[in-house]
Amino acid sequence: MLLSRPPVQGLYDTLQTHSIESWVRYKPCQVGLMADVLVDALPRSRVAVPLIAAFASAPAVRDALLERHPTILDQFLEKAVNGESEYDSACIAFFASPLPEGFVPPARIATLISRLVSVMVADPCMDSVTPIHALITGLKGSPQVLNDVPSEIMSGLQLEFTKTLRNLDDHMGNLLCLSTFAQITTARLTEQHQHGSERQWLLNIKQFFGPKRGIKTLDLVVLRAILACSSSCNLGPQDAAASIRLAIDISDAIEPAQKQAWIASNSAKVTKLCEKAAKDGLDPGIQKMAVCFLHALLPEQSLSSQLRGLGLRTLFSKDTNETLELISPRLITRLAKSLATTGELATREVMAFVLGTFKNSQWQDGDAISALTLAQLILTGLQELDPETLNFNLSSSMSSIRQVVGEAVESFPRKPNEDQCKELAMCNSQLCIMQNQLFLSLLGLYNTSSTQFTGDIIMKTFMARVVQSLPDIRCAFSTRKPIGNRERLSLPDTRNLSSTHIDRDWRAGFTNAFMQNAQAQHDNMMRKIEETCFDLERRCDDVEGPLRIVEEERDRYALEVQHLREQNEQMVKELLEKTDEVEAARRMSSEHLTESSHEHTRLEQLLQDQYAHRDELMASVDALRMSLNEQKHESEKALLTERDTTRSKELELMATLTGKDDQIEELQEELSDIKSRNEETVQSLALMESDFTDSLERARLLHGQKDDRITELLDLTAQKTREIEDLLEQDRNMQGLCDSLNETLDRKAEEHEEQRVALEQSQTKLRGDIERLNREAANEASRASNEVCFIFPYVAIQTSSRSMLTIPQIAKLHAERERLQSAMQATALNASKDAQVKDKRIHNLERKVQALRDERAAKAREFSEAQQHIGRLMGVMGFSANAPESTKHQRTRSSPFDSPVAKSPRLIGEEKDGACRPSSPAPHRRGNRKSLRSEPIHASPAASPESPRDTILSGRRPLAETGGNGSANRVPSGGWKSSQVDAVPSTPTPASFEENHLRGLNLGMDLEFSKDFQFSGTAFTGSDGQAEEQ
Known part of the structure; x- marks a missing residue:
């Protein structure tokens, strides 16, 4: 009779036929206690580590282990890194699913990845790639850990996985490599190192799912899914379903644009996969995963x-x-x-x-x-x-x-x-x-x-x-x-023990001592029993192992015999049913035997024909087999050539890798330089902090000065308010002046129109005079030519009749002819010059009129903006009584013939100047600004007090005194130029006034604002001056 096996060994045997996930769903209340039992069994049972590896594949159990024993993963990683391979499976199981949020992975993960990569390099296959895939999947939720893995390890991983992908015969190996790349791509890793250089290995991985290789990757994945659903697949049902699960992860990482492009151009492959998934007799696990893949893809x-x-x-x-x-x-x-x-x-x-x-x-x-x-x-x-x-x-x-x-x-x-x-x-x-x-x-x-x-x-x-x-x-x-x-991971701290307390109850003390002694004996007995059980467990594993294997084979054979017996009974029942059917068919066949004999003869003849056709097909099959062998031989040669090419590319990549190592050394040197610059920056930052302290002190002083300034500004605001009230009063006075100036401008415009008509009439008359002069010059030229014609025959006649003319007479005749020709040319030249002068004057007048119109429009806009600004200031200061009046004034000059006049309180100063010097010329303006022009108004300085309008008009020069171009020119000596003195008389007469009015009509009324109260406006930029220069 066999000894009963310990509970841990029995649990290990039970796991071979039952699912842990199902137990976790139905008994989540036992997960925490099971985690404690597994950890407690670690020092006493050899199957404890495999048990933890099996249970840790369930996320709930893994989370419970990490919560109750936070150091267990780090200790397992330490064992695995030190070469104890039995802990590898347990470490991989901890990373079979993403780690819980808030859990900090141990720092030995990078060393474990490096070790697994080296193992995979030695033997690249599905078994060596699976642990790496599980690790990357678990670390997907912790991208910072993958960022901290050295680039050399990840570059080696990318390089070896790329080599594995070239072996298309490894079905699961290709999918595991691509799925690992997909997990890295979707882990939101940074594409640059801390010093700014790009992670080339990450960029190479992302190329498998981007525009460069995304379509090829998806095509390979779909073909692998079709193969997994095919009957010719050499994988088991579980591996085939797992391959489709990997295909889903890979397709999720491909960019949507590449996925849509592949679907649009590969409808036949999608249809083929749908047919495979809907095929009867397909394994349920494979069919379910294929359906999930199609719903995720399409x-x-x-x-x-x-x-x-x-x-x-x-x-x-x-x-x-x-x-x-x-x-x-x-x-x-x-x-x-x-x-x-x-x-x-x-x-x-x-x-x-x-x-x-x-x-x-x-x-x-x-x-x-x-x-x-x-x-x-x-x-x-x-x-x-x-x-x-x-x-x-x-x-x-x-x-x-x-x-x-x-x-x-x-x-x-x-x-x-x-x-x-x-x-x-x-x-x-x-x-x-x-x-x-x-x-x-x-x-x-x-x-x-x-x-x-x-x-x-x-x-x-x-x-x-x-x-x-x-x-x-x-x-x-x-x-x-x-x-x-009893064997805890951490010993209790003896420093927390309380001081010894003397108990006077001796009876209770003896009782406690006996109880403690009994408990100690009980603990010793239990420890001995545990050691005995451990020894029995070891003996059962070492001595009774073969017997247990035989028992398992016996049980398996018994199950097979039972299964075969049931199949035999079912087949006997089916045989009886078939026997009845055959008897009924025999009776029916006896009735059709005669008919079938004739049919049999016909079929024999047809069979002979089919035999002949079969021989022909066999011959064609032999020919095809020979051609297939030749093609196979050629493909083998091409494969060898491709392998040589691949080897050369690999050597080139190794050379590139050497260059990358040199670049890494250069980058390290740059890193040291950056560190030195960083230290300098820290020193400058300390200086800046001291400067900042000084700046704070100055800011406090400025804050006090700001308060004083605010008080002054408030007083100044009150003063400006009073000034605004005065300016509003002046604005109302200026409004009347603007109206009178508008009337004057309208009158001048009418006079300009009359003068333009007179000019056109004079131009017409001048053209007639020019034509008349041309006709007279032509008549004179013809008369001179006739005279010459008459002279030459007369000379010829005189020469023939008498002797020839003398030389002085001939010279006199030539001089007379030249005089007549020069007189004719001078007359024509004078007429053309007069016409050009008058045309030029006409063009100048037209340009001046257009400049006056532009200036008037600009002044209108400036005046409107000034009124709006005054209205806003009045609204801000609380004066809104005159708002309707200003609006009314603004509407009054909306006509296109009104004169734009800018209002300014500087006119008060001009009134004083006009009252003191009524006959003096107008003061010069700054820059290109034009002085205000008006009609000549004579006023006596001793007259009674004048109105503001008369005062302003008296301070303006008449048009007759403005010169030929209508502008007061600056002369360093204070006098006029000689040409202007000759052209313009000192006293304005009606005739000279009309002439100057035609030459330089300039009605610009630019009023300068005072420095204390100046509005934003557009100043006239000297369009008249440009016209004068032309």
Whole structure:
């Protein structure tokens, strides 16, 4: 009789046929205690490390181990790095899924990755790549750890994985390498080092999923998925399903644009994969993963009805445990979201499953927790939909949701009947927790989809309060304290022991001493028993190992015999049924025997023909086989050539790697320079801090000065307010002056029009005079020529009749002819010069008129802006009584013939100057500004007090005194130029006034503002001066 094996060894044997994930779902209350038991068994059992490796593959157990024993992962990594390979599997199991948030990974991960890469380089295959893939997958949620891994290690990883990808015969190796690259790509790593240089290895990895190689990568992945679904695949069902799972991870990392381009150009491959996935007889695990891959790859709009049906069957299979084990929660959520997006029909079926699961969970059958977990994942996928799409697709299911939620409200929240699950197959507390969570999810989905509560903040607040007020349902197992450890990882601190206390109760002291002695003996006895059990366990493993192997073979053979016996009985039953069918067929065949004899003769003849055709096909097959062998030989030669080319490229890459090492050395030198500059920066920062302290002191002094300045500005503001009131009064006075100046400008415009008409008439008369002079010159030339003609015949006649003319007479005749010609040319030249002068005067007048119009428009804008600014200042200072009046004035000069006159308080000074010097010339303006011109008004200095208008007009020079171009020129000596003195008389006469009025009509009325009160306006920039220069 065999000895009973210890519990740990029995647990290890049980794990070979049962799933840990299923146990975690049904018994989460035992996870923490199981973690303590496994850690407690480490020093006493050889199977403790394999057990931890097996249980750590479940995220819940792994999280419990890290929470209760935070140093266990670091200690395992230390053992693995030091060469103890039995800890490798346990370390890899800890990274089989992403680490929990807030957990800081140990620093030895980089060393472990380097060691695993070296192992993979020595033997590149699926077994050596799988640990690296698991490590990168676990570190995906901690990108900082991957950033801290040295670039040499990651560069070596990228290089070796790229070499592995070239071996297309390694099915799983290629997918594992690409999946590892996909995990690195989606881990949000930084593309640059701390010193600014780019991570070339990361850029090379991202090329597999970008525009350069993304389409090729997706094509390879789809082909691998098709091969996994094919009957010719040499992988087992679990490996084939795992390969499709890797293909999903790879396709998720490819850029969407590349994915769409591949789908558009490879519809045949997509169709082929759909046919393979829908094929009857395919392994359920492979079929489910293929359906998930298609739903993840294709857009929701392009999914066929067959794919939707396969997706529904994949989610709602009878064995929910199998579905949860084969498909990860992330893929279940994505599949539910994809199905719900396709339309209202699929959404209704999904909701029917969820509602049915919720209603049936109250019977507490064996698969209740698995079904509730699946329903919760499906609801999570539905809640990720767009609100409009979700509301539309759930419209037909709202009544069912309302009914189920209404019935469940009465029993919410559900509580377990017993505090401890004891020997039950599942934990009642966990069942109640999941039922409550699913009810809250259904209620939230109903509130979101209902038009009555859409966006209602009250319902959202109520739901949050309901979640917070849920009772804390905990099983008794989860509340138990950890099992006591006699060999703890950390010893107790003796410094915390309290001082010795003398107890006067001697009887109790003896009792405690006896109890302590008994406890010590009990502990010694238990330690001996544990050592004995450990020895028995070792003996069972070492001595009775072969016997246990034989027993296992015997059990396996017994199961096979039982299975064969059942198959034999089933085949006997089928044989009896077939015998009856054969008897009935024999009776029927006897009736058709005669007919079949003739048919048999015909078929024999046909068979002979087929034999002849077969011989011909065999000959063609032999020829094809020979050609195939030749092609195979040629392909082998091409393969050798390609290998040589690959080797040369590898040598080139090694040379490039050497160059990169040199660059790294240069970068290190630059890093040292940067450090020195950093120290200098720190010193300068200290100096800047001292300067900043001084600046703060100065700022305090300036703050005090600012307060004094503010007080002065307030006083100055009051003074300016009084000045504004005075200026407003002056503005009203200037308004009347502007009106009078507008009238004067209109009158001058009319006079200019009359003078333009007179000029046109004089121009017409001048053209007539020129034509007359031309005609007279022509007549004179013709008369002179006639005279010459008459002279020459007369000379000829006189010469023939008498003697020839003398030389002086001939010279006199030539001089007379030249005089006549020069007189004719001078007359024509004078006429043309007069015409040019008059044309030039006409053009000058036209330019001056246009300049006056532009100046008037500019002055109008300037005056309007000044009035608006005055109105705003009045509004700010509280004076709004004259606002209608200023608006009225602004509207008065909206006519295009009004004169733009800028108002300024400087006219007060000009009035004083005009009163003192009425006959003196107008003062010179600064820059190119023109002086104000007006009609000649003679006023006596001794006259009675004048009005502001008369005062301003008296300070202006008449047009007759402004010179030929209408501008007062600056002369250093204070006098006029000689040419201007000759052209302009000192006393204005009517004739000279008209002439000067035509020559230099300039009605610019630019009034300068005072320095204390100046508005923003556009000054006239000397358009008249430009006209004069022309």
